[in-house]
Amino acid sequence: MNEIRDAILADQLDAIGGLAVPESYRAVVVRKDEQDMFEGVATRDKDPRKSLHVQDVATPELAPGEALVAVMASSVNYNTVWTSIFEPVSTFGFLERYGRVSELTKRHDLPYHIVGSDLAGVVLRVGPGVNKWKPGDEVVAHCLSVELEDPAGHDDTMMDPQQRIWGFETNFGGLAELALVKSNQLMPKPAHLSWEEAAAPGLVNSTAYRQLVSRNGANMKQGDTVLIWGASGGLGSYATQMALNGGAIPVCVVSSPEKAEIVRRMGAELIIDRSAEGYKFWKDEHNQDPKEWQRLGKKIRELTGGEDVDIVFEHPGRETFGASVYVAKKGGTIVTCASTSGYMHQYDNRYLWMNLKKILSSHFANYKEAWEANRLIDKGLIHPTLSKVYPMEEVGQAALDVHKNAHQGKVGVLTLAPEEGLGVKDAEKREKHVDAINRFRGV
């Protein structure tokens, strides 16, 4: 593994294909025999530092259409938090089901799950039938894994019945020294970014792109007013940039003055600090308080000069969904991709149908959407929102930060890269964007 790392660090990428593939590598895993370890523990008290381990794992065999990547850096997504606390289900069920598809997918059904749905690194080997990529290519990977053996996936790849999120519903994820991907997950690494910066946007940037910009999502247009929950978080920090780039007007919801400051620095002007406002959308476990929805709606109108929002960018779920449906404009769209605070939503349907609002679902992104989202990063139109970077050994703490909502933007993890700041190939382009690239660092 050291030879591979040294060749990458020395920029001897032509030599990569000639180096031996190690039989094992270090990876971040959860263990099947620990999947019940948090039984009876409250969600907030489940500690990823106890369940995420860094251990040696066997290198999987490479199959047709796949690539083995030497991973220089990865990042923490909320899906790694879900895997590490075994909620809402243990991800070993996904691996067992995938393992039943074919002889080759059986490789994924192991007593450990290598997690992680982002990477930046260098292609080490490609399997038969891969022509677009070769050893030595510097890449990032999106996390859509599809089989595409069914007609359903050939219009929009997210519709493939065998659609999975790599590193969450498959094994051999990106929080490791090596990763196994389907070659159609690979995309060029933006040359002006370091390894950890390039690894940060992937999953959330692509998801925000489909959810907000794509015609498969809210199809945002110039002038749209967009309520963005968690505007300084993983998804929200990219949605905010996309709204501003696209000529829309983001109304950013955050939970502290520090987070308000960071979205202001991105260029947002209309900001709501939900903690300062003290919204309490639920009176108790079963009943919501429509007066609180109204209070949010009034605040939005104050900020927008009397307008309601065309689009609500939803992901907190149960806690906010009733309010989100209420505050959307007549004919507006509530587009949801998650339920962080609970998946059994409750809302007053009268406000939906009488005002012809739409609830739209969105999930990750198809190959084209992920490519377009990566292109925005490459063009310097959207920037990584990396705040903090941990070594792989401290991945448990990194996941705990995200679980506790103690982070900003994205949290990065160094895998093969020995330190931050390496891998930049286009210093001139970087110089143009350096302030924006560093906007989230150290806050």
Ligand SMILES: NC(=O)c1ccc[n+]([C@@H]2O[C@H](COP(=O)([O-])OP(=O)(O)OC[C@H]3O[C@@H](n4cnc5c(N)ncnc54)[C@H](OP(=O)(O)O)[C@@H]3O)[C@@H](O)[C@H]2O)c1
């Ligand atoms: N379907 C998909 O493809 C997909 C893709 C990516 C993520 N997701 C899911 O989307 C969710 C968010 O992911 P992320 O990466 O953006 O996470 P994140 O980095 O933790 O950001 C989420 C933000 O939401 C806000 N928030 C959290 N709980 C809230 C609540 N109860 N009420 C209002 N705001 C709340 C927080 O901001 P403030 O505290 O500042 O308000 C937080 O920073 C997760 O559940 C994740 O699994 C789904």
